[in-house]
Amino acid sequence: MDNRRKLMQLYFLTEPEVCTHYHQDPELFYLLSGHFEVKIDDAVYQMKKGDILLINANKRHTLAAKGELLMARFEIDFHLLAEQLGSMQLLFWCNSVIDKNEAFQELRILLDKIIDRYFEQENKDALRMNALYYETLYVLAGNFLVKSDDIRLNVEDSQDRVRIRQIQNYIQANYQSQISLNDLADRLFLSNAYLSKYIKKHLGLTFMEYLNNVRLFHAVDELLYSKKNITHIAMDNGFPTSAAFTKAFRDVHGESPSEYRKLMQEENSTPRDRRELTKEEELKIVEYLKLKRQEDEAEISDSRICHMDAAVITGKTNDFGKAVVLGDAYTILQSDVQEQLKELKQTTGIQYVKIWNILSKEHCFLEKKGYNFRKLDLVLDFMVENHMKPYLELGHKPTLFMYTPERSVKGQEEERKIYQYSVFEEIMKQLCTHLVNRYGIEELESWYFAYWNDPQLNMTEAEGKYYPYFEMIYRTLKEISPDIRVGGASLILGYELDVCSNILNLWKQRNITPDFFSVCSFQYIAVTDHETRYGRKSIDSKYMKNQIDILQNAMDESGIGNIELHVDEWNFTISNRNVLNDSCEQGAYILKNYIDMEGTVDFMAYWHALDLYSDYYDTNTILNGDSGLISRDGIRKPSFYAFSFINRLLPYVIYKDENAIVTTNKRGRYVIGCHNFKKLSSRYVFTEEDEIKVRELDNYMEDMDPLERKFCISNVKNGSYIVKMHYVNKENGSVQDLWKQMDYTKGLAKEELEYLKNSAIPSIIMRTVLVEDGVLEIENVLKAQEIRMLDIQYQYSL
Template sequence: MDSERKLMQFYFITKAEISAHYHQNPELFYILRGKMEVKIDDAVFLMNPGDMILINANKQHLMSAQSDDVLGARVEIDFHLLAEHMGTMQLFFWCNTVADKNEAYQDLRALLDRILARYFEKDDKGALYLNALYYETLYVLTSNFLIKTDDVRARYDDSQDSIRIRQIQNYIQANYQTQISLNDLADRLYLSNAYLSKYIKKNMGLTFMEYLNNVRLFHAVDELLYTKKNITHIALDNGFPTSAAFTKAFRDMYREAPSEYRKKAQNQQDITDHTQTLTEAERQHVMEYLKFREHKEAPEAKNSRQCTVDVKEIKEKLSSCCKAVSLGDAYSLLQSDVQSQLKEIQKESGVKYIRIWNLLSRENCFNEKEGYNFHKMDLVLDFLIENQMKPYLELGHKPTLFMYTPERSVKEEETTPGIYKIKVFQDIITALCLHLVNRYGVDEIETWYFEYWNAPQLKITDEDGAYYLYFETIYRTLKEISPAIKVGGAGFILGYETLLCKDIFQIWKKRDIHPDFLSFCSFQYVAMIESGIRYGRKSIDCSYIKNQVDIMKKVMEEAGFVPGEFHIDEWNFTISNRNVLNDSCEQGAYILKNFIDMNGSVDFMAYWHALDLYSDYYDTDSILNGDSGMISRDGIRKPSFYALSFMNRLLHNVLKRDENSIVTTNSRDRYVIACHNFKRLSSRYVFTEEDEIRIEELDDYMEDTDSIKLNFTLDNVKNGSYLVKIYYVNKENGSAQDIWKQMEYTKGLARDEIEYLKKSAIPCIEMKNIQVDDGVLEIENVLKAQEIRLLDIQYRYHM
């Protein structure tokens, strides 16, 4: 039977009234016509035409038609063949268009449509092409929707737990066919039986024996379905001491005997037979759907975009949400190099808000014996205000962790407890607020933001969690000074804590005090819950922030908990401080793209983070070290710096925004355009640790490296002469990382060599004159991969 196995099998659905059941293999459902309800465990999803849901292996599910004209497709994926390809048995997918948003769904939908279109071709060439499409479909699925990493993403938790869990999983996977015991594993990990037993139950949601039997069953079911071995041999070959023990464990999981399960699987064609043969009318419906989809989402030319605007039609105002950066520990501002580099950012980017934390640290502000001393804090705040910057104050204690990857830190978390007891905290906040208002005045602090994040110790997910007491202490104290002072929280992680937020918002809604704004972090990780354990993965969704904000706003609306402002106070595509993509042109294009996409969608976006000095540590002996700061420790400006600078030069009135550009005007014959050729990351990035990416191989982490032609047509402009100034940064011009490449990535550069890098890492400038006689101004641009560009178009007056 093994020779008959295929990585993917494709079926049509013409009715959907299937009783609750399990499958060893994952299934992807795609609705073409009508409506279908899918119940997975306790969750219910209503699928409409165009929707897709992937049901993971061994997940109980029930499908029922919600209309008489249901027509769809079902793609079955062979779990064990896929596991062999991926090199892991941890294959969970989160692919659900009803509950999720991701640009990759368009790619997946397009592939399924191509499979549908080719499915009726039964010749050898058609079958060959179908197999190619199946593999391409799996590539999109595994690149964008596969969950295969432990719950360690975007949190400041000790990673020792994740290491130990992997040790447990790896040991059981390697030895499940033998008679292993809890005692064997405890000896291997140098732990007591009692401690290990409780540890496994707490962290994996199962006892040792339950988890071991689950692994054994997973392999046994494969043999049950795809071999002719008898039940006893299957039991013994997969570690069960007897066939009776196998049957009991199987019944506990599948609610029937192994022999019954095998017989049903052999007869399952009864369920899917009706999906194999379509009537001529149903086949016609498939073709009509494909024509509708082709018309609805006709793709633009791959390497060409046309942007036409009427300069008399203003679409929206340019948001000021991008005028913010997160710096980190407040007292780093006492360093002269931090001050000078931050002033540089403020001057070029117009940044208004600087987000800082740990103001109330024991080292710099408060001592239980000595009391309060706000002198150093005053120096920090005075510097910001004197340099036209506003404080965004995170009043909690955030650990300083420099990250190689989400699982591995450069610097360990401080052992000194950072959270004060509530009574001490109340006294500190009272003293702090009185000091601030008396020193800076009510009018000034009404322009600041005060935030308090949800440190894990404060248990925000509990109805009586300590977080709410601490937050309400800050809120009440500041509101007594002025109701106009803005107080919010709690630093939730987009894409990772969505399910938690559903519960938290309900808890917070019941309380008397609500935040003025909700704050979120975004680091392009997503999570799913499986058997009580949360799993996380990187996301390469090129519209991740926009999609996750939309999802979160929907959660807020459903909860009836919508505070006044929506803040993203830390954002980047990675939490790593050692990811060389942070130094590259890709980062500049990523930042520019997201600021354009998010204009008007949120109230505040503070990029994470301002300076490489944040993570200057013992391992930073290179000129560029993969930190996400916009200026290197040696003062070299990166492409990310110029992305923020380009945004600052845009004008107030937005004429148009599209996938690659934003066109603005002052309504006085001047036009400024920012554009980019951002390239999405590939699956290689998903499955590579951030600190293992090599500078020499950066192009291999992009889906493609094609240039793009952007044609701008401005209608109804004043006739006459225009001067066009073009500023751009790409791999050949202005990129510090690529200039350093020409120096063979040499470490320990001399002062004059560093100065050369500084002076060379600047945008290239071109100028051209355009004469307009018919009210139409046209400009053609060719942008290299990951290039960012600014066009400043000025009317030239003549007497």
């Protein structure tokens, strides 16, 4: 390999052209001006100014531009990158045309800096240029890289995970030899037939297709970067003959190896975008940089100072985020669950609690013995008596405790059976009659009734069972009152956005559409390549907002009408064993998302309410990484206090930015909620969630810098104000950090648990501020991951 090759190289496209090609090195396109069309396989993307798109290795693509054009093209050396990342199986999902991610703006800033230094790269500034290249690849890897050997979405448990890894490792180690499915089956002590089906299910390819893909991957490298003849390359990469190599190559790439090599040699010998820039083209780039600097300068403001007018109302707060998910309805029959729910209600003001499995055969119904709603009555009576509104999931959902998205703590439940339509119809009639007679129409009109997208109901198909089941539920409830709210279907953002448009269109074509459309938000992304799905964690700090923006565009395009949008389960993780759930980071995450989503969606239910949800044999410490707001021992976490601070906000909004929301009652009182949320780093992306060590949490943050904020509220009464500051950070009120002082000891005594309960509370500072010129000024410095609530009240005197 040529040691002079660079990890990244920058070239410019300045002339309209049309060309089709593919190559081993990934390409990153950044459109500076004009319009550009990119076709990758069968998908066509129309790039506009500011768009970024990465084309992966060996992807045939067509580039087309018309009219004025200024495009930066960054060529990434695949082999040097693979060496840095320790894997040859690399896949990027980076396309701002169809995706939204805060990291795109990080990339734009870095790419603009590279372009700015382009003309100086031969002198000492070349070091800075290389540093920027590495920083760019760091952002790409952390936010957009999916390792092709990461099968996060396809593996159901740890046994499968280990077996798939064995299959991949064996093929990677032996692809140059004449291996067969029989060899691998003998090694794994499995039958040929079983292993063949297993590989097809989990890898999306047959054994031979997968083996040939690995062989071709390495063969393409030799075609491009060696002078070996075709026969030599075929034999060195495990193909039995050059004819077999040529056939496999043509099946994937559409041409023979020799034709591919010739095409690539011709392209590399006279590339249009690698020639010297003309003076006119240089001036175009200089003019772009000049305009960019002017735009950046116009956006620069003192972010430390937040100016607002007390007389200017910008919006209203509401109860859209005062909801939590409990899970199985019948856990409410446990006394400790009841006590903790009442505590949540009293302190955080939770309005809605989402529950499911209300029609379980264990508690409610048997086809041969009929109905018994007594236990359901006990559940609902408790909620109604304690002023909690049910968000009732009418389908049967599995209750699984998760280490990671592909590994469960608790084994899979027995296979769920969908009730026959006629049986379910009778159940719904009996249930609805019972509910309205017991609780009354007005009470039912304040509840939500949902029916989730059980995979067995085939919601993505026009003739799927989901729609008639949903419509029967809808009609039954609407016969009681047209104001009862019925919806679904809990699709998963990031995983199932690709099917949302199809589902919305199917729903619009039917006679009945839902009152609300529901989705779940956990920070994972699914990528499909060659009909295989891969998954990765997302560290986009605006993940939910960006994914909801994409969904709302799909809803608008579908023309489904003005229906409510619900996020009926949300968190950054699905894991019940991720220690970040217990940390200050989680409190900041909740407050941040409440601020981000305020005024954007109609309803949000946090996943989930209590650590008791996943109490199991392995929960043998004070904190176990579950996402409940209260620990199993009844200790409040930072996430609990985030909801408590939200509950204290006043009705009218006068200011909002990424870190703060300022509210008022219009009568001399102001409440501010603010946070210093820190984005997770790339290390988090490539670490199994249950393997994160509580002692190393700071290493998973991009930085731990404090945040300065000065709030300036004009048009206020002159006089004296009392400012009460409530805050939680690593030094104050965090049970996880208090436990650290006990060396994370297991099996604490009763008095030690009481100490934690009494100590894990927000700290309070009070001071008096005198206003003489109609402007109230309050300065704050928030530590990393701190949440803070400021209650400011005018002091009347007679």
